Amino acid sequence: MRDTLLIVLFAFLGAAAAGLLGAGVLLLIRRRSVVAHLAVVAAVAVTAMLAGTLAVAQAMFLSSHDLSVVTTVVAMATVVSLATALLLGRWVVGRSKALALAARSFGDGGDFTTPEGPATAELAALSRELENTSARLAESRERERALESSRRELVAWISHDLRTPLAGLRAMSEALEDGVAADPDRYLRQIRTEVERLNDMVGDLFELSRIHAGALALSPSRISLFDLVGDALAGADALASEHGVRLVGDRVEPVPVEVDGKEMSRVLGNLLINAIRRTPADGTVAVAAERSPEGVVLSVTDGCGGIPEEDLPRVFDTGWRGTHARTPPAGAGLGLAIVRGIVEAHQGRATVRNIPGGCRFEVTLPVPVPEG
Template structure:
């Protein structure tokens, strides 16, 4: 037992001596190549093993032959260990360089291209994360480009839509000023209508800007969706009568929701006015509400004949109006609200989506037989407790 302790002591002294000499070298080279660091670690390990072995061999007074055998075996083991460490270091460096080259493609138009050579588990995990990051960057870039395109379209359309009523207002004002208007009362009525349209357009732009800036302030309260739908139908009824469209709301459940009643009423009014204007005379606009799981689904189905499939994903985009014409349609007398829930600027459905998403809900549209169905999903107050 005493001999074993003595051997352990000599081995520890030899190994510690090599370790103390190697540690400063490892510290100095910690910012250098990984391959060099691996080689130095292997070298320190080999030197520690060799020093401990030689210290024990000398302490045991081995013969020159036996000492030569120990030194030979130790040297061969050291050579194999160092060669293996060098090869491993080169493999790690090659994988790291390949991943570095691949990382330069993150966020490019072509997308991230993973290295073709096999990688270690850590580098492979990093490669997968870079690939996911590149995909997120590409999606963010596409979203940004779509928003920029939508913003430019909106500016162009709003500029046109503002120019048209302003030109009309100027012409009518000049006619009244020059005294050439045959029916001044009709001109004044028309001026009031155009002012209402411009006021509605500005209001919609302000509302949309608040939504997109996240500055929309909500005052939620528990209300019945039945009451909200009833108020919206009552407000849209004059426009429906004038257009010869029948409103139906028989399938509206009295489900409680916790929302800002004023904002959701605006959502329903926009959907109803949009549906009425797109439905031909003698058509039907049906409103329904039901609860599914933790949501209350409110749908407005019209008879517009359907929306082309390529346009379904654009319906809620700012400025989208489903046609090439950009001139606002004439206002209908007796329609609800000062600007009839629609300024012709293509902002109504964008406002619908913004308000619904501000309530942690979602808005969607799908084609149905003879028309399309707009649906908003709102969290149920019963599910919230």
Template sequence: MIEPGESWQAMLAHVWHILPLALAFALPVALVGGLLLYWLRRGSLATTLTVLVLIPVLATLAGVLGISGFMFTPALTTMLLVCLLVALVTVPAAIVFGRAIARHSVWEREARERERAAEAARRDLVAWISHDLRSPLAGIRAMAEALADGIVVEKDEVTDYAARISGETSRLSGMVNDLFELSRITAGALRLTMSAVPLQDVISEALAAQTIVANQKKVQVLADADVWPVVTGSDPELTRIVRNLVSNAIRHTPPDGTVAIRVGIDGSEALLAVDDSCGGIPEDEIERVFEVAFRGTQARTPDHSGTTGGGLGLAIAKGLVEAHRGQIDVRNHGDGCRFEVRLPLATS
């Protein structure tokens, strides 16, 4: 009979005997797995986790086969079945968790990119607005000082200065209103009172507000419709959308050019298209036209009407269209570009 102390010593000696053999078979598998993981470092996270789970299972299997001398005994068969069951459980789990972690990582990366883009847009907005606010303020200050110091005394000159101060003040007021509107949209504080709104009334009101500017630039504004649809929306915000798009089209259309507004119905949506004669937008800029403070004036017809805003009109229009559950897009069309808005039709 073997004493307990002698049995323990014999078992320990047996372990030390088979340990190098098991290591010799398992280590190459682990090294190959490590190289495979390095090669897959830029691959999908699900694949990486699957390989990471398979490495210890395959290394264990290689070690067991090595120490058994590839003698398929009942004990070895049992061990192989256990390894197979472990692989059947862990590999699908690794694939599922890998895909979930990958989706979460992609979401976090996209969130960081959106945050960086928003921060860059805010910096651009501050830079643009600071510049645009200084220009009219400097003009108002200079004209006010000229009036206060008695430099301008003739009645006609005083009237002209007063009119110019009023114009610059209106421009500043419009920029402040744009900033307030944009802040409401970005903060999610915009509340719309939805109703059935005839699109013909909206366009008529928007065009009436742009008539003076169009006449000053000698730009012809035309509106055409196969049928005038009724949409679901808020009248003031819909008018703001059309006014911003028409104002942008007039601003970038050269004198004696034409701005065309076309209205129709496409399925369950009302279709509003505003065509200008700006000469087109470069392909590398067309995706940025709805960004805050983006103007792209270096690539489009310069504006000399004095109506240039803070670069917020299209960003506001996009936010208001999306608040109406509509879509807005832009593309080059003919000798200019086309802004296309789709809005849900009012239900009867």
């Protein structure tokens, strides 16, 4: 028993000395290639075995012949271990370089493609994460391009819509100033109309800026959709009569919702104005409100003839107007963008889809928590 304990002690001391030496070497070369690290690890393993063997041999007073045999065996093991470690290290380094090169491609704006060939579990997991990151970056770049396109369109439309009324205001004011206006009262009424248009446009821009800045402060209260829709229909009745469009709101359930009444009135007003302007004379604009498994659905259906399928994803983008044939006489393409911003601020969503003869805008709001 005592001999066994001595063997364990001497073997441990020899191996511990080799291990400490190897740890020191690894600390010194910690910034070097993984090949060097694997070589050191293999050398430490063999050296620890050799040191332990030599210590035990000295303690047990082995013959020189036996000691040389053991040393030769350990030396051969050292050669094989180091060769294996170097081969493994070169393979891992090669896979790492291929992975780094592929990662550089999507860092420069391309897409990441996993290098071909086998890889360790860790490198394979890293490749999958890089693929996911590449996909998210591609989506982000696409959103950025779409946003930049919307901004350019918005600037173009705003410039156009500002130039026209401002030119008219200048001409009418100069005519009044020079005293050549045939009907000053008509000029004054027209000036007021144009000023109100400009004021509405500035108001839309301010509302949209608050939405984008996350500064839209809501004051929710429990109200009935029946009352909300009724007020919106009454407010849009004059515009509908002017365009010869019939408003219908006979499918409105008295469903309670927890919303900011002022902001949701703006949502309904924008949807109704959009629908009326795009519906031909003698057409119908219908409003409905009902419960659904997803929440409370408020819809506005028009007779615009439909929206091209490729334009449907952009309907709620800032500055979007669609084709020139569907461009309204006023506005800068902000109404539907404001609708989406306000609805999303209420934790809801706004969607649009084509139906026979027109399109249907839907606003889905969460069901309010029951009182009591």
